Amino acid sequence: MGKIVFAGAMSHVLDPDYYDAACGPVGRRKVEDVMEAIRQMGARLAARSPDALIVVADDHLNAFSFNAVPALCVRIGTTVSRMVQEDAEAFDKVLEDMPLTYPLHEALANQILEQGLASGFDLALSWEAPLDHAFLSPVNTLCGARPIPPLVPIWVNCFVAPQPTARRCFDFGRHIARVVAGSPWNVGIIATGGLSHFPELLVARVGESDTVFDRKILHWLEHGEHEPLCRLSADELHKSGEHEFLNWMVLIGALTPARADIRYFGELGRINLAAVEWRVE
C-alpha cells in the first residue's frame, strides 16, 4: 500500500538576485533564509526515498496560452522540459541555470488522471507543457545536488478567472491521497507559491502583502483546521493576494487532517515568504 512520506509547501520565486534587485539586501537575506529552510526539508524528503514527487503549482501564462487555460491539469509522459524564455526578465531568469529535462513518474500521473476522470474530476492532461519557476525553483532547491525523484507535475489555474474553488482543490487533493494509498509507491508531495503578494493582481499594488491574512492561514495549518480554508472565496483570495494558495489547498486535501509546522515565515512587503512542512508520520 502506498503512502505519502513527505509533504511541504513553499514560496516559489527562490532567487536571491531577483529579491536583491526588487527589495534590496533584506530581500536577498530573507530569500536565502527561506531557501535554507527548504534545503533542510529536502534532506528529510531524500531520507524517505520517495518513488515519486508530486508538484502542485500554477502557470504564469508560460505553459498555457489563451488557446486553453485548464483548471486542473496533470502532466503525463516520460520526461518534461523546463521552459525556455529568450531574453528572460524577472522571475523567468532564474530558470536559466537549471537542468533542461526531468524524469516523470508516468504510472502515478496516469493513475491520478484516469482514476480522477472515473470519479468525477474532469482533469486536463498535457504531454508537452514545460515547467516554469513555480515548479523548478522549489524542486531544485529541495533536491540540490541529489537526484531529482520522478515528478508528477500538476497545474492549478490560480490566476485566470474563473479559477477552481478552494474546496474543489481540497477535494482533488483527497483524490490524490486515495490514488497514492491504492498504489505501491512512497510519494512526496509539494505545493508551491505564495504567500500573500500582488493583491488584486495590479501593478499598483506590487510591493504589498497581507500579513494578517497569512498569519490566519498559518494558524489554521498549524492546528489542522481545514474547513475554514475550504470556505475561502475567490474574492478573498484575490483581494489578499493569496491566489497561489489554491496550490496549497490540493496538498492540504491530500494530507488532511494532518497538522503543519511552519519552517519559515518572513515578511518582505513585495511578498511574504514561507516554507511549511506537514507531519506525515
Next chain:
Amino acid sequence: MSRYAVNSLLYRLKKDREFRARFSTDPRAVLADADLTEAERAAFLARDMRRINELGGYLHLVLSIPGLAVH
C-alpha cells in the same frame, strides 16, 4: 473581447522575439489590425504597462515581457 485582444498581444510580445522586434521598430503598424479600444491602443503605443494592466492585461505578462517589463 478587448480583454482577450490585450492579453493575446501581451503573450505574443513575450514569446515571439521577431514580433517583439517589429513592435519595437513600428508599433503603429503592428497594432494596425489589432482589435483594441482606443485606450488600449494608446497604452500599447506609450508602452505603458501599468496602464495596460489597469485595462485588463495580466500582471505576470506585464512583469515579464523582455525589454518592456514593468517592475
